[in-house]
Amino acid sequence: MLIVFDFDGTIAKSTHxxxxxWEGVLKEIGTLSTLDNILPFEPNLKERFDxxxxxxxxxxxxxxxxxxxxEIYFNTKKQNELIKRIMNLKESITIKNILEExxxxxxxxxxxxxxxxxxxxxxxxxxxxxxxxxxxxIVNTFLIRTNLVDLFDMVLGEEDLYINYSLKDKPNxxxxxxxxxxxxMPMSYYIGDNDVIDRDFALNSRSEFIYATYKDxxxxxxxxxx
Amino acid sequence: xxxIINHRVNLPSRxxxxxxxxxxxxxxxxxxxxxxxxxxxxxxxxxxxxxxxYQIPRKTFYKILDRSKLAKYFKSxxxxxxxTKQKVILRGSLYYPGMIKSLNVKxxxxxxFSEISALVNQLLELDRNENIVLFLxxxxxxxxxxxxxxxxxxxIDKRQNLVELLNRNDYENLQFTxxxxxxxxxxxxxxxxIEWSPDPIKILNIHTYQxxxxxxxLRAKFDSENIIRKFRECNNPQKxxxxxxxxxxxxxxxxxxxxxxxxxxxELPFAVNAARMIRGKTxxxxxxxxxxxxxxxxxxxxxDLNDSLPSYYSENYFRQFHKILILDDSVTTGKxxxxxxxLYPITLKEIFxxxxxxxxxxxxxxxxxxxxGGINPIVLDSAIIIFPNNYTKTYKKFSYTNRSGVFDKxxxxxxxxxxxxx
Numbered sequence: 154m155l156i157v158f159d160f161d162g163t164i165a166k167s168t169h170x171x172x173x174x175w176e177g178v179l180k181e182i183g184t185l186s187t188l189d190n191i192l193p194f195e196p197n198l199k200e201r202f203d204x205x206x207x208x209x210x211x212x213x214x215x216x217x218x219x220x221x222x223x224e225i226y227f228n229t230k231k232q233n234e235l236i237k238r239i240m241n242l243k244e245s246i247t248i249k250n251i252l253e254e255x256x257x258x259x260x261x262x263x264x265x266x267x268x269x270x271x272x273x274x275x276x277x278x279x280x281x282x283x284x285x286x287x288x289x290x291i292v293n294t295f296l297i298r299t300n301l302v303d304l305f306d307m308v309l310g311e312e313d314l315y316i317n318y319s320l321k322d323k324p325n326x327x328x329x330x331x332x333x334x335x336x337x338m339p340m341s342y343y344i345g346d347n348d349v350i351d352r353d354f355a356l357n358s359r360s361e362f363i364y365a366t367y368k369d370x371x372x373x374x375x376x377x378x379x
Numbered sequence: 380x381x382x383i384i385n386h387r388v389n390l391p392s393r394x395x396x397x398x399x400x401x402x403x404x405x406x407x408x409x410x411x412x413x414x415x416x417x418x419x420x421x422x423x424x425x426x427x428x429x430x431x432x433y434q435i436p437r438k439t440f441y442k443i444l445d446r447s448k449l450a451k452y453f454k455s456x457x458x459x460x461x462x463t464k465q466k467v468i469l470r471g472s473l474y475y476p477g478m479i480k481s482l483n484v485k486x487x488x489x490x491x492f493s494e495i496s497a498l499v500n501q502l503l504e505l506d507r508n509e510n511i512v513l514f515l516x517x518x519x520x521x522x523x524x525x526x527x528x529x530x531x532x533x534x535i536d537k538r539q540n541l542v543e544l545l546n547r548n549d550y551e552n553l554q555f556t557x558x559x560x561x562x563x564x565x566x567x568x569x570x571x572x573i574e575w576s577p578d579p580i581k582i583l584n585i586h587t588y589q590x591x592x593x594x595x596x597l598r599a600k601f602d603s604e605n606i607i608r609k610f611r612e613c614n615n616p617q618k619x620x621x622x623x624x625x626x627x628x629x630x631x632x633x634x635x636x637x638x639x640x641x642x643x644x645x646e647l648p649f650a651v652n653a654a655r656m657i658r659g660k661t662x663x664x665x666x667x668x669x670x671x672x673x674x675x676x677x678x679x680x681x682x683d684l685n686d687s688l689p690s691y692y693s694e695n696y697f698r699q700f701h702k703i704l705i706l707d708d709s710v711t712t713g714k715x716x717x718x719x720x721x722l723y724p725i726t727l728k729e730i731f732x733x734x735x736x737x738x739x740x741x742x743x744x745x746x747x748x749x750x751x752g753g754i755n756p757i758v759l760d761s762a763i764i765i766f767p768n769n770y771t772k773t774y775k776k777f778s779y780t781n782r783s784g785v786f787d788k789x790x791x792x793x794x795x796x797x798x799x800x801x
Contacts, residue, residue: 180385244757245385245386245756245758246385249386253387289401294394297391297393297394302393
């Protein structure tokens with residue numbers, strides 16, 4: 154059986170790192186615009202920043218000055234290329250922040266009892282994976298630093314969710330199909346913290362949805378399996 | 380060239396391993412962008428052999444042998460040149476000490492100082508009508524021996540405080556001479572005529588260095604391979620000129636410190652400062668650190684930058700510089716650079732990176748080796764990198780070489796050429 158987790162807000166409280174990553178991007182580009190202005194809070198997305206649509210609207214369509222600053226910085230005018238490079242820059246700054254953070258701070262952001270719960274699943278030969286809209290490299294950096302990387306069979310991130318330049322993000326079932334192809338079994342459960350998008354994603358992928366956040370005790374959330 | 384302060388230079392090996400599909404794509408894309416740039420320094424076409432040595436057609440060489448002192452100098456010792464059917468190549472076995480025949484430290488040092496003296500004498504009495512390639516070959520050889528000497532002194536310094544044996548002025552005179560040689564080499568290439576003044580090399584007191592080296596090697600046992608390095612990785616004038624010109628074009632404020640790593644990158648600060656002088660810019664302060672993964676073997680042991688500096692400097696020297704320009708001959712894991720940044724004693728404001736050569740897509744096993752990792756692609760995009768490197772493809776996690784045991788293809792090429800000639 155394959156149990157798949159969302160990452161941001163479910164496995165870890167990672168908002169701080171994403172926010173710092175985006176603020177680092179603004180600083181590096183040298184814009185005076187604020188993050189709240191460029192990527193305003195959207196209730197249904199919570200603090201999910203790494204959305205292709207949000208980046209396009211916030212960075213490239215709102216402010217002509219900002220767009221030209223970006224075009225000069227990245228030396229390209231192509232929209233898709235610009236978005237990719239903005240994401241790369243943010244990814245690199247976020248990875249630095251995670252790698253240079255104190256281990257105890259990182260461990261404090263992880264869901265309660267996640268590691269023992271995952272270890273129990275592994276002893277029962279469950280397969281586990283992560284599907285996230287954040288970059289796979291960011292998720293992996295987090296997992297490496299918190300010593301969780303070996304407890305997941307696969308991580309799918311934003312870079313795995315494209316067909317050509319078109320992002321097939323949740324709730325589209327594309328990620329579940331990719332995972333099925335790679336691991337050779339369908340997703341049975343999707344555990345996420347977004348009662349709308351994650352639930353719809355589970356539904357579209359014909360799997361069960363379990364609502365959980367990093368605040369929950371994972372041993373009790375996964376109690377039925379272990 | 381952009382400030383890389385907000386980025387990690389070295390990414391962990393496990394991250395590279397888990398995301399190799401993505402990182403290899405980014406490495407390949409960067410390597411392709413390097414390949415699409417023009418490579419040759421315009422005025423150096425046909426002057427250099429593929430190994431980087433200056434070369435002169437055999438016919439020309441023998442035609443001018445009677446009247447050229449420099450031609451006679453090269454011809455007078457079989458270790459000073461290599462002859463092929465068509466060319467005379469102005470780097471012989473002496474240029475690469477120990478590559479063909481392993482000698483003890485004393486013999487190597489004798490050869491080194493006798494070559495330095497002979498070359499200095501040639502240059503002090505240089506005839507302005509000399510052949511330009513022979514002149515460049517002479518400068519190239521002297522610069523090489525002085526760099527070997529500089530590295531030997533730094534190596535000796537690890538065992539015995541050099542400051543007690545060699546006056547700081549003498550140490551700096553050696554550095555100044557190397558910088559001036561690079562300057563005349565670059566000017567000659569640029570103006571296509573011999574540009575030379577013997578005055579700067581008159582400050583070089585060779586006997587002082589010889590006395591220091593003799594004293595030390597008599598006292599302590601040294602591994603000749605470590606003290607006298609046989610091959611300097613970044614020794615191709617074509618590449619050096621192009622690289623230095625690219626870096627010299629950039630703006631750096633006067634309070635920027637150039638940092639490079641021995642042994643491969645030992646020549647880079649001299650080359651960059653020479654190129655800056657030619658552009659009418661002032662030279663920048665620089666320091667060469669011994670921090671490399673490969674020369675020190677175990678980078679984990681270095682926890683203090685003092686251990687990587689000549690004893691004339693301390694870590695406090697860095698405290699006046701908040702901006703640094705890091706120069707390296709080649710980058711694969713980025714670990715040397717990352718270690719330097721992590722150990723830097725104060726918070727840096729700006730870090731710039733210039734690297735001569737890069738290629739990672741064929742080094743998977745090297746990068747995923749525990750504690751190695753790979754360079755961050757964003758850092759590559761922000762740096763000046765000009766050439767692909769000459770490293771072979773890896774096949775095993777615990778070996779840096781290819782199936783035939785070769786790591787550096789250029790070094791292999793030099794060894795083959797020398798063997799064939801001898």
